[in-house]
Amino acid sequence: MLATVSFAKVQYFETEEGSDRARLLAGEIIHAISQHATDRFTSLASELLPFVFLAKHDGEEHVRKTFEETWDEHVAGSRSVALYLSEILALCNAHLESRQWAIKHTAAKAIADTVLSITSAVGSEKLDKATADKIWPVLDRALSGKSWDGKEVVLEAFVRFVERGEAWWEEDGKTARVKELEKVAVREAKRKEGANEKVVKPALELLKSHLGNA
Numbered sequence: 051m052l053a054t055v056s057f058a059k060v061q062y063f064e065t066e067e068g069s070d071r072a073r074l075l076a077g078e079i080i081h082a083i084s085q086h087a088t089d090r091f092t093s094l095a096s097e098l099l100p101f102v103f104l105a106k107h108d109g110e111e112h113v114r115k116t117f118e119e120t121w122d123e124h125v126a127g128s129r130s131v132a133l134y135l136s137e138i139l140a141l142c143n144a145h146l147e148s149r150q151w152a153i154k155h156t157a158a159k160a161i162a163d164t165v166l167s168i169t170s171a172v173g174s175e176k177l178d179k180a181t182a183d184k185i186w187p188v189l190d191r192a193l194s195g196k197s198w199d200g201k202e203v204v205l206e207a208f209v210r211f212v213e214r215g216e217a218w219w220e221e222d223g224k225t226a227r228v229k230e231l232e233k234v235a236v237r238e239a240k241r242k243e244g245a246n247e248k249v250v251k252p253a254l255e256l257l258k259s260h261l262g263n264a
Contacts, residue, residue, distance in 0.1 A: 077116030101136040108157040128167040143188045158192040162207035169214045182218035197241045205249045213252035232257040
């Protein structure tokens with residue numbers, strides 16, 4: 051079973067020629083395991099679900115839907131994202147520098163959804179310091195680089211991170227964090243000839259207000 055899972059991951063992440071077909075094949079393999087070997091799928095959940103979560107943000111519709119179906123069949127609510135947060139972050143971080151734009155953008159969108167999901171769960175609207183500390187380095191990498199179609203969701207996640215992660219960046223003696231976040235907000239606001247400014251404005255205003263009162 052592990053060999054089959056490894057084969058599916060190679061198809062998804064490493065196949066460059068005919069990559070759409072290879073990623074779809076990976077989705078079909080994982081979905082077949084989830085349907086016909088449910089107990090094994092469950093026993094490998096910490097290995098499989100982070101992969102499925104990332105891949106359900108694929109830009110190719112058929113690939114995305116295959117992984118979405120698998121995710122929906124095995125996950126109830128957004129708390130599962132928090133449960134596998136470390137594994138999801140590690141997997142996404144590993145593929146943010148992929149040579150394939152499709153993989154790189156999928157990883158970035160998965161990071162964005164991670165932030166949006168864990169801050170949408172009832173009772174978990176605010177990010178605690180430890181969680182924010184885990185997320186920020188990976189979210190920062192997802193934000194870096196030029197603009198691309200769909201990056202808006204990553205900007206929205208950045209704004210949510212700033213709004214819900216105040217306990218982390220307002221921590222005593224951590225003014226450097228606020229300045230780092232402000233620098234990212236200013237940089238992203240200038241992209242696309244300033245078209246992103248409206249998206250990041252709430253975060254920028256919050257950070258500037260804090261620095262003004264510091």
